[in-house]
Amino acid sequence: MQRTLMNDLFAWKARENRKPLVLKGVRQTGKTWLIDEFGRSQFKDVVRIDFMQDEGARTIFDGDLNPRRIVRDVELRVGRQIEPSTTLLAFDEIQEAPRALTSLKYFCEQAREYHVIAAGSYMGLALRRAGESYPVGKVDELTLRPLSFEEFLRATNGDPITDVLEAHDLRALESLHDVLSSRLRDYLAVGGMPEVAQAFVQSRDYVECRRLQRQIIDGYEADFSKHAPARILERMRLVWKSLPGQLAHENKRFVYGTVRPGARARDFEECIQWLVDYGVASKVPRVDALRYPLVGYEDVSSFKLFCVDVGLLGALAGLDQKVVLDGSRLFTGFKGSLTEQYVDQQLLAHGHSPVYWSSSNGTAETDFAIEKDGALLPIEVKAAENLKSKSLKVACEKFGLSRAVRTSLSLYRDEGWLVNIPLWAIGQIDGLA
Structure with missing residues (x-):
């Protein structure tokens, strides 16, 4: 690879x-x-x-x-x-x-x-x-992070198609939309851990991939026991195990009560930081304004917590192998959890530090936002081909933004203020938006 x-x-x-x-x-x-x-x-x-x-x-x-x-x-x-x-x-x-x-x-x-x-x-x-x-x-x-989708695509489908994707020639890839969507479904199931991806390249055996994913998860959990202070070990495990449930919410903001009824932030803040420092989880903070610099508007009390790898998230969730084989269910089931996890993973792989924005009254929210070329770019993730983008419009009007990104299963289209990027190309956002 x-x-x-x-x-x-x-x-x-x-x-x-x-x-x-x-x-x-x-x-x-x-x-x-x-x-x-x-x-x-x-x-x-x-x-x-x-x-x-x-x-x-x-x-x-x-x-x-x-x-x-x-x-x-x-x-x-x-x-x-x-x-x-x-x-x-x-x-x-x-x-x-x-x-x-x-x-x-x-x-x-x-x-x-x-x-x-x-x-x-x-x-x-x-x-x-x-x-x-x-x-x-x-x-x-x-x-070094797990394989990006582009690295996975290069390993599964070779250099030519990946080179065209990385050259941002999406028009040349329109006839291959079905191929790229199929590889994306594979990636959502297999993920980017090199050993698992290599096994998939060799055998296309999803069951074997799941076995290897479970081994990696077991290894991480053994490391928790080896290195974490005993006083927070059990709470760390609770947070780790709660990741699929957290991301299954319609609003994927981390909710302490999902970890344990009645839980408070102070009970779990240190545990979450250990998971982030160890690298098995990534934290996407909320900002209360889409203004530059984003770090100056972070709300430390609200955040999303993602897994290090989309394949491992599926394994943690016990996702049925039949869902992997049913493309439509994979994208629309699990309430879009795998899709949003995937987008976060690609943004990180390409050097971005994503945040998300939500209005104070909760009526509008962007799934992510990044800084790009000195400007701010809100991003909305669609698990299927639903192209309504009300929250993006609200965000752009409220903060005077001239550009926004929607990523979905639809083909690339540039509508001026809004550009739709296929999910399989979101890693190339810097050259497409």
Whole structure:
């Protein structure tokens, strides 16, 4: 599979003022594979230390954090020489060795000639527990997310159709609307976790995909038990399990009472933050005005909470495999939950930080809004071909916005103030709206 983030790694290697790189992402998104592929194609050698498998390697960082002393000890441990210009030095599962992360500050200040990548899941939380400081300003950072729809499409249908989509030539794709809609249904069921997507490419077996999704979920829940404070563990699990129910509401705003009757925000705020920091959930805050900058209008008390991956959300919900095979039910069932989850996932994958807006009296709401080229763009998600967009019109008139996006199963059409983008093309919103 091809990962778009590989291009960012190429750019990092070529950068004159390159710093050590921290590659973050939730477990099972393919960080180790990406580093190995990058190293194989760009370096003569890759020296990778996995701190989860090789616990003894953590002792390398027990003494001083002089980079050249660290490199020497790594060379002794692996029996190979590390050449600054031709060797990629990778610290994998770095959350298991917090002082190794701290050492990146000194690689940046004293030994920037080395190509150093640190990869880890559960990054921020493990560090807070260990009491080690994060090397703020001393590292470059990238986040690896599940496969975007474009990456999934490239793996399932090849380069030609994906290249045309990424070139924003939607007119050339109109005759392939049925093919792209079919691949979108697959993506909503399979999701973007690399192992699951690879299994689907090889077998087209939805049952096997669901088995692998359950394994990943079990692994996440085991991590909760391993890392979360015991005092919030049970509440974390309740929030995690409540995600399908939260998104099944007509109004997908997070409701504490769905987690547990009578629940209050203060009982669950820390649990939610742990899930977000760990990477298995993403928070979309409400704004009370669509004005720039959006962050200045956030209402911290209201938000939507999405899962890291649309396929995992289906598995959490116990979505029947028959729904996967029935295209119309997949898009209209579950009250559009999978569709809105999918759009959030694509916006994040393409570098956006979405919010949503609702009027104070609750009569109008946009599903998402993003900042684009210095302007604000409200977005409405339609699970089928219902093209009514009353709330978008209200939002545009209220805040003086000249452009809005509706995404649905309909073909691309530009009506001036409103542009309809097919759901299978919403990841290309920057070039289409």
